Amino acid sequence: MDWMMLVLSAIVIIAVVVYFSFFYFQRRYAHEIALQKEEINKFTGSTVQEQLQDAEKSKLAGETLSHFEETKQDYRYMVNHDMPEILERLDELSVSNERYRFFEVGRELKLIEAKIIAAQKLELQTKKELTALKRSNSEHQKKIKELEKKYQNLRKTLLAKNFSYGPSIDQLEDRLASIEKTFDTYTKTALGGDYIKSSKILNELTKETVQLEKMLKAIPPIYRNLKNVFPVQLKEITAGSQQMQGQGYRFKDDPAKKITELKNLVAESIIGLTKLETVEAANYDQKIDQGINQLYDELEAELKARAHVEKGQQTFSQFVKHARSNQHELLLELDRLNQNYTFNHNELAEAQELEQQLKTIEEDLATFKKDVTKEAVVYSEVLAKRNKQTEQLRQIEKKQTQIGNSVQDLWQEEQAARNAVKEFDLEIHRLKRDLEKLHLPGLSKEYLDYFYTVSDEIEALSVSLEKTKINMEEITKALLDVQADLDALSEKTNDIVDSSALTERVLQYANRYRVRYPEVAQAANEAYALFNQKFDYAASLEKIATAVDKVEPGAYKKIEDGYYHTQNGKEQE
Known part of the structure; x- marks a missing residue:
């Protein structure tokens, strides 16, 4: 029993929904049909018809007339034929709407709406063309007056100032006559109502006029x-x-x-x-x-x-x-x-x-x-x-x-070089005397070779300065080299002098330890051999100084300080 009640309730609800839906669509489409009729009725009260009648009274010809007739026919066909058909169809749709044929009504209303929009566009375009037609008439009337005045002025200019144009005057007058002839054609065409054709003529006429004006302005200064x-x-x-x-x-x-x-x-x-x-x-x-x-x-x-x-x-x-x-x-x-x-x-x-x-x-x-x-x-x-x-x-x-x-300084450079060579010679002889004073048993081959090399360099430099034609640039380079080698020789000589003198002092000092310390005696013997046989005074000094410092730390430093103190005292004297 309960399920029967539910079914009946559902049926009632569906029926109510369907009823209200039909009622909604019927009212909606009825409203839209009424709106479309109002839009169509607007065409009846439009001023376009009056504008067309006014334009018909105007004097039109040629392309302008043909274009106007086409525009007029298109608009009147739309108003007198298309719109009544649409109104009749809307009445039919009202009946269909009453009979609940909503799909048909909706589909047709969309088609009708598109047609009405197209009609509205046609009406707007027709208004624009009629306005343009009216404006063209006014503008051409104005242009005719302007051009007529301009050509009169151009003619006056040519007559009054023909001397300023010299040989150009005949061609300029011919050109002006041709333009005036074109102007007459333009005037007849415009006044005849063919505004489309007259506009084309006006463009060409304007171009020719501008060219002529430019010539009239350019020629006088050139001819002058x-x-x-x-x-x-x-x-x-x-x-x-x-x-x-x-x-x-x-x-x-x-x-x-x-x-x-x-x-x-x-x-x-x-x-x-x-x-x-x-x-x-x-x-x-x-x-x-x-x-x-x-x-x-x-x-x-x-x-x-x-x-x-x-x-x-x-x-x-x-x-x-x-x-x-x-x-x-x-x-x-x-x-x-x-x-x-x-x-x-x-x-x-x-x-x-x-x-x-x-x-x-x-x-x-x-x-x-x-x-x-x-x-x-x-x-x-x-x-x-x-x-x-x-x-x-x-x-x-x-x-x-x-x-x-x-x-200009070559002579001064030569004298300076000669003085330098003399100094080099004195220096190397001084070094030789310093060694001879020591009465050493001999000198190492390495030292002697270096000594004779420097001596030969000084001699070669002296010989170069005695040539008939001397090269001061080469001599200057040689001076620098000899000075460097002589400085090195002086250092080597001083090392021999100091090493030999210190060796003798340390050997004498070592005698006090020879008996008690066999290693000192052994070092002394080896130092004597290096000193007297190999003439290696630096090695001899190192040998005995090392042995003495082992038995008496600091002994060599004390002897060395005493030696250099004595040497400095002699130099000061």
């Missing part, structure tokens, strides 16, 4: 230069260059040739203006102007150059003479020194190079003086060369001083 400015300037340059040539001036490039070339450019430019080739004429104008300015600069440069050259002639000549005097003294000094000394830094070659540079400058100076008498001098070239040669002379004298300084 060609007619008045350039001829006067070229005449002035011709007279000036001829006068200067009569005064002895010469030019790197013939001014007459350049003047002829510029006159030809003037003639070509005038022909170009006849054909309204304003771009080419402007290029010629710039080229001619640059050429004339360049000629002026060249004439002025020669005038200034001559003044500079003549003003600095004496100073430059004295500079050359001074450099020549320095060069003469330098070559004499080098020749004298070269007889006794070897040059190691290309002094002679560098001096010869300076000689060649100086000769070239002197030859150029002589040529200039000769050319001046012949009136064959291009002063700008001379000035440029003079500036370079003045700097070259500064460098020549600077180099002369450097070379002179590098060789």
